Amino acid sequence: MADRAGNRxxxxxxxxxxxxxxVDLEALRTVSxxxxxxxxxxxxxxxxxxxxxxxxxxxxxxxxxxCGLKVGQPVDGETLLQAYGLDVERQAWDxxxxxxxxxxxxxxxxxxxxxxxxxxxxxxxxxxRLADAGWLDDRAYAESYVRSHPDYGSRRLLADLxxxxxxxxxxxxxxxxxxxxxEAVEHARAVAEMRLGRMTGxxxxxxxxxxxxxxxxxxxxxxxxxxxxxPLVAHLPDPxxxxxxxxxxxxxxxxxxxxxxxxxxWPEDEHDNA
Numbered sequence: 530m531a532d533r534a535g536n537r538x539x540x541x542x543x544x545x546x547x548x549x550x551x552v553d554l555e556a557l558r559t560v561s562x563x564x565x566x567x568x569x570x571x572x573x574x575x576x577x578x579x580x581x582x583x584x585x586x587x588x589x590x591x592x593x594x595x596c597g598l599k600v601g602q603p604v605d606g607e608t609l610l611q612a613y614g615l616d617v618e619r620q621a622w623d624x625x626x627x628x629x630x631x632x633x634x635x636x637x638x639x640x641x642x643x644x645x646x647x648x649x650x651x652x653x654x655x656x657x658r659l660a661d662a663g664w665l666d667d668r669a670y671a672e673s674y675v676r677s678h679p680d681y682g683s684r685r686l687l688a689d690l691x692x693x694x695x696x697x698x699x700x701x702x703x704x705x706x707x708x709x710x711x712e713a714v715e716h717a718r719a720v721a722e723m724r725l726g727r728m729t730g731x732x733x734x735x736x737x738x739x740x741x742x743x744x745x746x747x748x749x750x751x752x753x754x755x756x757x758x759x760p761l762v763a764h765l766p767d768p769x770x771x772x773x774x775x776x777x778x779x780x781x782x783x784x785x786x787x788x789x790x791x792x793x794x795w796p797e798d799e800h801d802n803a
Contacts, residue, residue: 637694685748
């Protein structure tokens, strides 16, 4: 009995080691014989295929059924290669679904992740299947991204979507539909107003400078920033009078002169012309 238990344990270890072996496609092509076992693996949905007593490859049960593989059946290399290709594609499909279930992603993002483990032709087939099934849609992704970032301006949104792989014309159409030119100023003003609510004790010039830098970093253009900020800070007090400082001066997004701070650094809004 102890010998039987030892044999079973050794067989189990051999099966686990076999399931982790790398498949040699050239060697697989030359296989010819009879299937002698479909041994279980740690994954209950997978089996190790043995031909003439030798491990050949591991396959999912669904792949085995699709290919009609059975113990005692004669099999050749081409049949096994076809089964292996189907099995790899199934793994890539499952991996793609897991990626999309975890978080929305663009076609490029999914392609990059799958491309780390699967052949390019397999990745392309899986991407097309995901798109045909409605799981992968760059336009829908762009629309969702714009809705979930209400404090971003058009330039920031377009840059982010381009970096994620959304086609430029698709991204432009989505952003234009969500942020029309007239709506852009109102949108920027709403974002700036919320920010201004967290600022206290500032004079008009300081508040304008900080709001302009805040909006610029979120992708709002200079004209939009100016139109949005000026009405918001109009009621704030003028900066305190003091001795005029010498040295260089720059103009802010709003066109007003400004000087370096006490530490010698220029304020945040570095996108303006000198």
